[in-house]
Amino acid sequence: MSSAQSVRSSLRLWGASLGGLAVTFLLAVAAWWVSRQVGAVKLPFGIPGKALEYPLWAALLGVLGNVLLRALKMREYLQPGVHTELYLKIGLVLLGAGVDLTLIVSAARGAILQSLVMISGVFFFCWWLAGRFGLDEKLRAVMASAVSICGVSAAIAAAGSVLARKEQVTYITALVILVALPLMVLSPLLASALGLSQTVAGAWFGGNIDTTAAVVGAGTLYGEQAQKIATIVKSTQNTLIGLVAFLLALYFASREAGAGTRPGVRVIWDRFPKFVLGFLLASVLYSMGVIDGGKGTTIEALKNWAFTLAFVSMGLELSFSEFRSMGWRPVMVFLLVTLFNTFLALGVAWVVFTWLFPVG
Amino acid sequence: MTEPSKKPWMNEDWLAVWIAFLLIALATIGVLGKNGINIVF
Incomplete structure (x- = not known):
């Protein structure tokens, strides 16, 4: 050039x-x-x-x-x-500036347990169902990661690990946003109809909705506590991206002849969502009284602006053109897994946050 | 993804953390807020 x-x-x-x-x-x-x-x-x-x-x-x-x-x-x-992801991550760190560390600590055990159950349950269900529908193995891996962990980021991380094609990633990304947008609106309405508490509803949104932006959106629509719990649960799930990406890389490297060097554990740190550290640091500073991002503050207004930019970007990124190239069979799998995810997350959130580790 | 891509100059996660803490600092010292550039929502 x-x-x-x-x-x-x-x-x-x-x-x-x-x-x-x-x-x-x-x-x-x-x-x-x-x-x-x-x-x-x-x-x-x-x-x-x-x-x-x-x-x-x-x-x-x-x-x-x-x-x-x-x-x-x-x-x-x-x-x-x-830049949906960038605005979202800025908003999440700013959200940390209004979340007391005691809330994170009290919700952490439940969030970890729920994340482990949800990720393993939904990942393997999706992997099995996509196999029954005869989907390509790499598409199965990208889809299972996206639907079980955190949508777009997980799809990108998994695609990097299994060397998936670019079209497969854009296809799954489009599906994730397409399904997450209505879920963001419907989940709070359903939670309200079911009379769920702010904590259980937040945990449900965090476990059920694929993309973090829509999780925060649903939490915001339901209430302040729901927004915080949804963010904690989703962030916990997000931190496991690295581990899943590593295991997937290991699996595909062992299956593909001549795949070259074996993946190192470094991928766990490479894929770790570092903004979670920013969220935790902001929460520590808030709990110590150094900064204040509580209700009515400038930091809270900045957080709302960041999230607004993320939601607008999510709408701008919505795309249908990928479906033509890959067909509607994967859409069926994705919708069925989302349905499974919805019911499983509701049950798990209810049991974990009502009976096992309730949050005050 | 099979196509090699150019590595960005900064990881998006760290960029988000830097921007967020810059905004927090500006809000805490009053550059943003009621006595500075008023950010309302």
Whole structure:
């Protein structure tokens, strides 16, 4: 590539990144404005406007922005400026600045137990079912990791371990977001109908919904304590990505002839979600009274902005085009496993957080 | 993934932690907030 071409390509990337960033921020401000307007009014059937909180509007406006950008043929161009995971991780660290360490400690045992049961149960169920449907082994590994651990991040980590094709990752990522968006809205409604406590509901969202952004969204819609517990449970699950990625790499390396060097345990640290350490540090500083991210503070407002940006980005990233290339058979498997995941997580969250390790 | 990709200059997780703590510091010293740039939600 000549230097003039290289400069042109760099400028194009910068333009796309800034454009994507500007669109995300504009939609986030619009979502904030709409949620404030709706929050002040009473909706039909006596539903208070406040019930429709910002995650809903942010995701909805993200999807609308997605449709509009596609119509203008600009979505692909602006994609480099859309950063769901980054905004989400910033929001999670900021959330830590309002969570007392005692809550993390008291929820940790239950969160670890639930994560171990959920990951092993859902992973092997998905692996078995996908095998019955005759799916490719690498697609099975990526899907099982995504649905049992934490959606997009786990799909990417597993794909790196098993050397899956790029299309398989984008396909699973699209599926994860497509299923997570309705679950983010439906789960709090179901939890309310079932009369679940904030703790059990939060643990359920953390165990059931695949992608962390939607877990936080569902928790926010249900209540403050639910948001915190959902985040703790999901973060605990996230920390196990590294271990699963390592085991998958080991399994595929042993099966594939000439796979080269065996994977090292270093992959466990490489795949470890470091933002969890930031979340814990922020919580320690909050518990010591050094910082305050509690209700009504500037840090809480920053956290809400970060999450709004993440929800908007999630809507912007939604894509259907991958389904054409890979067909609808994996969709069936994914939906069936999600159904299994929903019921298993409800039972496990209820038993663990009501009977075994209740959180005060 | 089979395609070799260029390694980013900083891991996204650490970048998020740095940005979050920068925002926390700015909020704690008052650059962001009621007496500075007012971030409301």
